[in-house]
Amino acid sequence: MSIDVSGVNKRYGDFVALQDINLSLPTGQLTALLGPSGGGKTTLLRIIAGLETADSGSVVIEGVEATRLPVQKRNVGFVFQHYAAFKHLSVARNVAFGLEIRKKPKAEIKAKVEELLHLVHLDAFADRLPSQLSGGQRQRMALARALAIEPSVLLLDEPFGALDAKVRKELRDWLRRLHDEVHVTTVFVTHDQEEALEVADEIVVVNEGRVEQVGSPDQLYDEPANDFVMGFLGEVTGLGDVRLRPHDIEVATHPTPGALQGTITRLLRVGFEVRVAVAVAGQDAPVTVVMTRTHARALGLEAGATVWLVPAEGATAVASPTPALAEGEPVAG
Numbered sequence: 362m363s364i365d366v367s368g369v370n371k372r373y374g375d376f377v378a379l380q381d382i383n384l385s386l387p388t389g390q391l392t393a394l395l396g397p398s399g400g401g402k403t404t405l406l407r408i409i410a411g412l413e414t415a416d417s418g419s420v421v422i423e424g425v426e427a428t429r430l431p432v433q434k435r436n437v438g439f440v441f442q443h444y445a446a447f448k449h450l451s452v453a454r455n456v457a458f459g460l461e462i463r464k465k466p467k468a469e470i471k472a473k474v475e476e477l478l479h480l481v482h483l484d485a486f487a488d489r490l491p492s493q494l495s496g497g498q499r500q501r502m503a504l505a506r507a508l509a510i511e512p513s514v515l516l517l518d519e520p521f522g523a524l525d526a527k528v529r530k531e532l533r534d535w536l537r538r539l540h541d542e543v544h545v546t547t548v549f550v551t552h553d554q555e556e557a558l559e560v561a562d563e564i565v566v567v568n569e570g571r572v573e574q575v576g577s578p579d580q581l582y583d584e585p586a587n588d589f590v591m592g593f594l595g596e597v598t599g600l601g602d603v604r605l606r607p608h609d610i611e612v613a614t615h616p617t618p619g620a621l622q623g624t625i626t627r628l629l630r631v632g633f634e635v636r637v638a639v640a641v642a643g644q645d646a647p648v649t650v651v652m653t654r655t656h657a658r659a660l661g662l663e664a665g666a667t668v669w670l671v672p673a674e675g676a677t678a679v680a681s682p683t684p685a686l687a688e689g690e691p692v693a694g
């Protein structure tokens with residue numbers, strides 16, 4: 362294992378930021394720490410980095426007991442959301458910085474910087490100042506700088522958080538490809554489930570200072586450990602006494618066994634999808650169903666129509682903590 366976190370606890374005054382965190386992250390893996398704001402992701406990342414100390418528990422990096430090692434001795438590279446570059450140094454010098462303070466030979470530094478700038482597709486920008494780069498280019502420079510010292514682990518705290526949606530998307534594809542090339546063990550913090558699902562080999566869901574679940578994107582999506590994980594990894598809607606994904610509901614225009622009858626209150630076309638809101642008797646919140654436009658057209662769905670809803674075969678469903686359907690209400694049409 363590259364990173365082993367055992368029994369880590371952290372409080373700020375009375376506030377419990379992390380509670381009994383245990384994690385083993387294999388060498389070469391790209392792991393996302395995913396969770397809502399304030400859940401403890403950054404605190405955990407900072408404890409792994411050595412920027413913060415745990416109240417109890419241990420951190421082992423590449424087999425080395427690191428709990429009390431200062432940050433400089435952990436051989437970790439970081440990138441934060443707002444990357445602090447040296448404004449007066451060129452892109453190349455920024456990337457070279459970690460190597461220069463380690464007094465590496467000039468020729469070695471030059472070769473390494475060229476290699477890294479090529480890796481992050483900034484070859485043409487070596488002589489620019491950071492202020493002459495776009496936000497996305499600056500974050501790529503930050504990654505090159507973090508990689509320059511050949512860290513055993515790379516820690517990224519919302520590295521693309523400050524960028525607009527399109528650039529974020531490009532950079533996340535790029536990060537995945539970069540990781541496939543360099544295979545450095547990487548942990549990145551995000552509160553964006555799509556980002557985690559698209560990029561990570563494994564996702565650690567962190568909420569209220571605890572790990573809710575660890576698993577591959579597929580595992581988490583298909584077999585969420587609880588209602589929280591299910592809700593955090595994608596949209597969820599209530600149908601009777603279960604909660605499930607809106608695209609996991611089958612819609613019929615005639616009564617079917619076990620189906621709940623409802624009335625379409627709204628039909629919204631978003632790109633290639635149609636989102637259908639269905640009011641079901643006795644259920645407070647409408648059921649949301651998502652389907653393709655073609656499917657909705659084939660069924661001839663329109664607002665005001667009566668439909669019958671049933672979980673699709675093989676749908677992932679968890680029991681509702683508060684059943685959406687009041688007891689004693691008629692369920693089937």
Ligand SMILES: Nc1ncnc2c1ncn2[C@@H]1O[C@H](COP(=O)(O)OP(=O)(O)OP(=O)(O)O)[C@@H](O)[C@H]1O
Nearest residue numbers: 373376378396397398399400401402403404405552
């Ligand atoms: N130095 C500190 N002093 C007091 N409380 C802190 C400190 N650092 C963090 N916290 C608290 O610990 C909790 C966890 O914070 P943390 O930054 O780890 O969350 P997060 O999951 O990374 O959230 P975000 O996505 O918003 O960055 C928060 O409630 C935060 O207010």
